[in-house]
Amino acid sequence: MPRLRTPRLRTVLLVTGSALLARRALRRRIQASPLWPMPALEEPVSGRPRARALRLLVTRHESVADGVVQLRLEGQDLPAWEPGAHLDLVLPSGLIRQYSLCGDPEDTSSYTVATRLIDDGRGGSREVHEQLQEGSEVEVRGPRNRFPLTTGAPSYVFVAGGIGITPILPMLRALEARGADWRLLYAGRTRASMPFLEEAEKLGGERGRVSVVAEDEDGRPDLAGLLADSAPDTAVYCCGPEGLMEAVAAALPGHCELHLERFAPHTSADGNGPFEVELRRSGRTVPVPAGTSVLAAVRAEVPNVSYSCEQGFCGTCQQRVLEGEIDHRDELLTDSERDDSMLICVSRARGERLVLDL
Secondary structure, X not given: OOOOOOHHHHHXXXXXXXXXXXXXXXXXXXXXXXXXXXXXXXXXXXOOOOOOEEEEEEEEEEEEEOOEEEEEEEOXXXXXXXXXXXXXXXXXXXXXXXXXXXXXXXXXXXXXEEEEXXXXXXXXXXXXXXXXXXXXXXXXXXXXXXXXXXXXXXXXXXXXXXXXXXXXXXXXXXXXXXXXXXXXXXXXXXXHHOOOHHHHHHHHOOOOOEEEEEHHHHXXXXXXXXXXOOOOOOEEEEEOOHHHHHHHXXXXXXXXXXXXXXXXXXXXXXXXXXXXXXXXXXXXXXXXOOOOOHHHHHHHHXXXXXXXXXXXXXXXXXXXXXXXOEEOOOOOOOHHHHOOEEEOOOOEEOOOEEEEOX
């Protein structure tokens, strides 16, 4: 049998072997695809790319109020952030939760976050309280900022409800350093349940800029009175329960600018009625009953669709929309992204039908 020595023949054999390996790799990708028999795409049409992840060490885990713990997460040369920013924490179970940064932006060696334990929640806060102890590592993504502090406003009014003080506290420090005009109304169920209360009162000094309203002592805050004498173009920032933010929006004078930070998905006056979702690439049509999320309905047909927070914050479940009008309820997407995509964990259809690129 003649020996294979010519360069041309060696090239043919190499190409043939490479093609065989590529075919086997493609077969494995096809079998792993949630849309079998369609292959997974090298560059997905839908889905939001993840931010760069960091592994940080928990060096402090301490109680700062009833039911509230503060974490110090240390690393090296950490990405910069500005007041209002938050981190995504990847918890030991794989859940992703968002927590506002409440430390010092000038500190590039650590991040500080705080969270309240929610007894009837979905388990994320309990993991933070019970599993992220000193000495453990945690994966974080970000920082990201959807609640930035505007510059140049003639004055600022802040309304914080309970744990909602966390994104506001760095704003107060920054404004105090600038010598800006600001006021804070800090409300909570009890003084003991209000984190960072002492620091907030200290920042207010003796000029009466900080009003503390503990519901068990003082009842509900007088929001109309707080905002009534606001100067034109005052920037009003509010973070806390949905009811508090709705009350601030209702009391807001027309000459003020409102900025909100939510910890839960925004509801819509359009309701939660039923509609259909067509999954164009898989050729399936999925009914979405009233009160059921698009994510839950789609996952019944396509179990491997990615998701995490289920609150419209992390962007993991972002999908491209080919047809239909979207009722956006997230707090993440930009205006341009909302033109042709949605977060299927919270957003819905304004009509009877949506078509997704799935």
